[in-house]
Amino acid sequence: MDHRQFIAGLSAKDRADLTAKSDSKGLLALGFHFGGILVCGGMIAYGIPGWPLLMVLQGILIMFLFTLLHETIHRTAFKTVWINDWVARICGFLILLPSNWFRYFHFAHHRHTQDPDHDPELAGGKPDNWWQYIVYVSGVPTWASEISTLIANAMGRCRDGFVPSSGHKKVRHEAIVSLAVYCALVFVSVAVRSDLLLYVWILPCLLGQPFLRLYLLAEHGRCPFVANMLENSRTTATNALVRRLAWNMPYHAEHHSYPAVPFFKLPALHKLIESHLTSTSDGYRQFHKDYVTGFSEHNTPHSKPGA
Template identity: 40%
Template sequence: MVKRTVDDFVGKRGLIDPQRLKALSAKSDVKGGVQMATHLGAICATGVLLWQTWGTYWAIPVFILHGVLLNFLYAAQHELSHNTVFQTRWLNEWFGRIVGFIELYPRDFDQIQHFAHHRHTQDWEMDGELARGPFTLGSYLLWMSGIVYWQTRIARILRFTRGTVVEPYIREKEHATVIFEGRVHFLLYCAIAVASVVFESWAAVIFWLAPMMLTKCVHQLQNSSEHLGLSHNPNTLENTRTLRTNAFMRWMAWNMQYHTAHHTFPSVPFHLLPELHKDIVEKWGREPYSMTYFGFQAQAIRRLMNGRTEMDYPMDQVWIADGLPDELPADTQHA
């Protein structure tokens, strides 16, 4: 069982009154239950509709929506790993394990990696979510496609199943936990595969794996834009981006578009992040770095064109943000 927690982590002290922060950190079984029920209910509804329309052209948009809903279910796992969805702790635990199984992202490992991400955001050596090389245009587009994402997730489960742990942010005493968890996941996935062969059923592929894997590119709009192109300084107000979008996307992503607020005070549950965002803006005196999904993508691709890589930009400066010129001044880039 993972004992690490970021519940008490504060990204910037003195920004919010302690009593106000305590009020904003109130968890709710009702609000968490409604959000979980509506998200899982939407997945069930699109699954039924996909079954009814399979073999027709109507199945294509339903397939895409179903897959996108499955992918954004990771937002639920993310909150469950923070133990902020439900006030009742065991509900966070078990829903987290179920969702982690669906997402091919074991809960214990996710908590360990995400702890490192919050404690060391944008630190190449310590951030568990920066375990990659600097982006080139090609590697970035490959990442956005979802191919590398799924290859990494599947390879990690197989590696844990073999008893191999290489992640530097996983402490030695946690190796047994992630290995056991990986083996449980592997055996359960094998059981589903065997059952599918025995019953000659494609249900697991049609209603789960195929839509989830083939629409990962939509979820990558969220994943790629939260930190890339911002400062690597250890300040959540400088190294984390807020995203401007519509109400449907905020519902589907569990308000994770308020990512600056979340990283600054991760004990605040998803349903109170809009209020926390307003409080931060009022106290700080300005909006955090924010962009739209497609505005971010357009600028990120431009920055990586013409043979440039992520390392061509200083790590202590912002190089993807609204208002920046298409071509940054020469002194902004490395020689």
């Protein structure tokens, strides 16, 4: 069975139940996530004992806004469209990944998942040896790609094939505004001689990016290059804390099989589809153990930094 056959076999009631969105559930989850960032950032700013260690936690919380950005560009995090769009803009700004550009990128990934010729996530390849693995996890290629893309888009030099010509103006405007606000924040920080942004945002992001890279590699790493979403996307078993942090995206095969399902309904979809999944891992530690032991056996394309 492939994902299309599975979805076609669902009853009308099951489809309606699975795709029902909710502002209240989305706002509650949003409150937990942003609340954690504000509390952690406040403790860093206050300088409580051991505050430098909190920068790692702060970085993880901020960088995993990627999963909220992902959910909001699908407009499934909240029932109200404008809430999705504004939360997407804020998340994209905080992690250097403008939401309009990322929407084009990610929807191309959904249309061509694990297609080496058309999936933009496969444009840079995946690590095939220890050195490539370390560089990938470091996040350096990701930051370089995101910065260069942001500058190119701001200059009107978008050459990404997944961005339609009708979207170039929107992507350029978004990049210009983002760069202007970044520059304004740096100017104000220097003017008032404050290092607050450095310790509650910039350095934490650098420290948190490797954790996001480790998480994202499991979504499609070493999955087969086929069109069936039950095979080309991985569901990873993990604990409730990680699922909350990642907005239930560890249920990734479920998400790719039925993208209209909001994050809080993915566990229900998992129960229905679990027996049909073929790419699964028993935790992220097990996934990475299996991944690195297979370096000598695989030669697969990389995922594009920033994806």
